[in-house]
Amino acid sequence: DIEELRTKPFVYEGLRINHALLNNVSFQLVIPIYNGDELWGMATLLGSQSTAIKLNWELRDYLKAVTAQVSNYLFHHQAAEELAENAQFAAFSRMSAFVVHDLKNVLAQIDLILCNAEQHKDNPEFIDDTFETLHHTKARMDKMLRQLTEKNTPKESGESLIFLSESIGDVIEKKCAAYLPTPCIKVDNEKPVVLDNDKFSNVMYHLISNAQQATDDNGTVEVVIEISADERYMLIKIIDTGSGMSENFIRTRLFKPFDTTKGNAGMGIGAFDAKAYLDKLGGQLLVDSELNVGTTFTLRIPTN
Known part of the structure; x- marks a missing residue:
């Protein structure tokens, strides 16, 4: 007073x-x-x-x-x-992790170019392919930088009618062929579906490269493409003879974001991103695995 x-x-x-x-x-x-x-x-x-x-x-x-x-x-x-600010930082950190994951895919493309450059540097077709790959890489990096500066993920806008075998074959040839075991494709039957090819390619690259890393060089990685019996889904099976996973690991850790068994070499979001993408499409990502026997990832993609 x-x-x-x-x-x-x-x-x-x-x-x-x-x-x-x-x-x-x-x-x-x-x-x-x-x-x-x-x-x-x-x-x-x-x-x-x-x-x-x-x-x-x-x-x-x-x-x-x-x-x-x-x-x-x-x-x-x-x-x-304070909670709203922390949520913004968490969202930005999470989005950055996905961008870093995509950067690893870009790095794989550049690494493949460098691995083949010495052997094919005098081949005009290789030079043409290199320029095409670099243009594509630059476009993807520009997109990732926009995501970082705008602090959000742009809406998917690159959807088109694609044949899954062509897209997967491109992923194997340009990103996975330099590593053992070399994946092979078996196409039973297929029809085109509407997808964002870049996003789908990222998902396939993660699943196929993970299968390669889990499998000895003398093992096998096979990609089987077929239509479901009711023709409502395209089925993609990635079958490896690798180390396999336990039922507990699949249930508690496989699809948990930022949980990785690769140490600093992994981001722990590849399987989570793949499952989230399939869920968004109205499809499914199924896993069947046995320790020391192998793993089968099954992607169910709606044909409509």
Whole structure:
């Protein structure tokens, strides 16, 4: 109470109030707001000129109750803002992880060019393919940079009618052929489907390269393409004779984002991204695996 302080000055813990400052004060009451035991701020009040505020115990208790309610709203608002900011950072970090994952695919293309450059540098067809690949790589990197700067993922806009065997064959030839075991394709029957070829290629590259990494060089990785019996789905089976996975690992870790068995070499989002993409299409990603025997990933892609 400023008026009371003017007439009844006091010293608090060695701190003496500068009463010269009180002469210019236009408010009457100072109400502290505490966050726990820490002074967070204060509210100042002034009654009308015709109303003299008497700071008795009843008014003190009332102001304490009101201040507790107001401070509760303030601190909830402050916490909500911090949560929203943390959510933005989490979303940006998550999106960045997907961009880094895509960068690994781009790096695989460049690495393949470098592996073959010495042997085929005098071949005009190789030079033409290299320029085509580099143009495609630049376009994808531009897209990823836009994602980072705009802090969001653009809507899928590259959908077209594609043959799965052609897209998968391109992935194997340009990204997976340099590593053992070399994947082979078996096409029983197929019909074209509408997909974003870039996104689909990323999913296939992850699943096929994972099968290669899990399989010894003298093992096999086979990709089988066929139509379901009711012709509602295109089926893609990626079959390897690798180390396999336990039922518990498939259930608790395989599709958990940012959980990887590759240490710093992996991002832990490839299988999660593949499953999310198939779910978005209205399809399914199924897994059948046995330790030390092998794994079969089955992609069910709607034909409509």
